[in-house]
Amino acid sequence: MKYAFYPGCVARGACPELYSATLEVCEILGIELDEQALEGAACTGAGVLQEKNLLLADTLNARTFALAEKSGLPLMTICSTCQGVMSQANQRLTEDPEYLAKVNETLADEGLEYKGTIDPKHLLWIIAEDLGIDFLESKIVRKLEGFKFAPFYGCYIVRPSKALKLDENPNRKQALEQVIETVGAEVVEFPGSTLCCGFPILTINPKNSQTMVANHTIDAKDRGADAMVTPCPLCHLNLDGYQPNAAALAKRDIDLPIIHLPQLVGLALGIAPEKMRLNKHLVSTKKLLSELAVAP
């Protein structure tokens, strides 16, 4: 299976471990990634550019879709925020032909046109839908039995449900839990699984942002989680990077590793943790990895 790969800014910036883990995992799962197809594609705007100028953000996303159409490949992302922003843009573009025509007028300067045929897909959905959970299971060489992971979806891969087509694909609401169970681990249910991590307000209202980090990580930790798993690198940045601040705010230790979806899958596929830069997190994964190393 081949995809036009859209890694997003964070996987090429502050989360290089997400990028490395994705390449490793995709190779084993037989997902071929064409990164050249979208090499010059802009940032999605992450919901922020949309605050300044929605038409501009939609035009940049339409350009990305046009480039994907040109390659003839389906579009894959590894960032929930990119997924959500692209799905919302795509909904506006494909529901209103007049709006699409207006956007295409701008793209025409570059000889591009978006025809409306792209359906952007996160790696999580590709694993659950395109490959199938059974296929993932067949590739597993190392069951993560005895380990407990808390699924953290964040916002953009679950809302708004219409743009993300959750009613047509109800499986998407449980895909992360399915992956955790398929790799042999136990799912830790906690109240904040589909709530906000606080990242968007991390500079605007640090106290609220860090309270959100504290609430989610403490809830998961107190329910026995060995780590939290997320398909969103922005959630990772806040939950991992600001966990020490959150712990100080909550006046207690938290110490909960926040791992990316492909890192979890990679561990079960037998990929060495260093190859997925699991040793490069701010909240140390050392204890988790040493327990994994001695586990049967």
Add this chain to the structure above:
Amino acid sequence: MEVNFKVQRFDPESTDLVSHYQNYQVEMTESSTVLDGLIKIREEDDGTLSLRCSCRAAICGSCAMRINGEAGLACNTKIVDVIPSDGSPITIEPAGNLPVIKDLIVDFQPFWSKFKAVEPWLQPGEIEPEGEYLAPEEDMIHLAGVVSCILCGACVSDCTVLEVDDNFLGPAALAKAYRFSRDPRDESDNQRLAQLNQPGGVWDCTRCMKCVEVCPKGVDPMDRIMLLREKVMDAGHNNTSGARHANAFAKFLKNSGWLDELRLPVLSFGIFNIKAMIGLIPLGIRSQLAGKRPPIFHHKLSSAKEIKKIFEKVESKK
């Protein structure tokens, strides 16, 4: 069909003042709503169960509550749509983020005081129009969605910011502020937008889209908050972390096509915000020690020029 409800109960006159869950079983039909079920429980099984309701037609906004953990109107939620597939009961709880008075009845006072704070009425300019002020149709069509708000509080119930901070004006009040701010007959924008630019205003929203998801009337409060942010910045209020963030974000995209994550937080906090700059130091050190940080030199994407042209073209039309 037999339906199981698990209802959160709270009695302010109880000695322990702790809420608890109570299970009920009622016979309902395929077309029954959650509200039908609760009314049947109250009338036939347990007269002490308290809830608010009136129109039963999603107009009055009285019966917002949490159904299986998510806010919605009991009167327009069909039982068959919310029966959990695993056979567990339908969980009914009072709306969140508001104090519970009894069972499913919450105190709307905080809701109303925030609503009042945004001055939800038309404020014309000093010169009164000579005759009837006819608002352009396209403006009213644009506002039709937000005018549909029935003040049920579903968005407030599930707002993830209100969950951690009572000071936030919240989605309902901010959507209403947009409704008046965008009305061509209202001339109080300077004062309105300055107020909404304050802490607890438009910038405190996390864009989690919970309000968009749970609103029973399609008001899309968060989208209105984003439009308010645009209005606030266009009106020249650019000295908040939120505005600096949006402006720096757009600048990086315009010049290189993608984000410079190393410099973005610095510009968002503001380089003269000494406290925040000092606050960034531990994170910087931790990132450096872990070997996890964005590239120091930010390169441009191969099509940065084309992206810049799109910026210039679309921005010039604004």
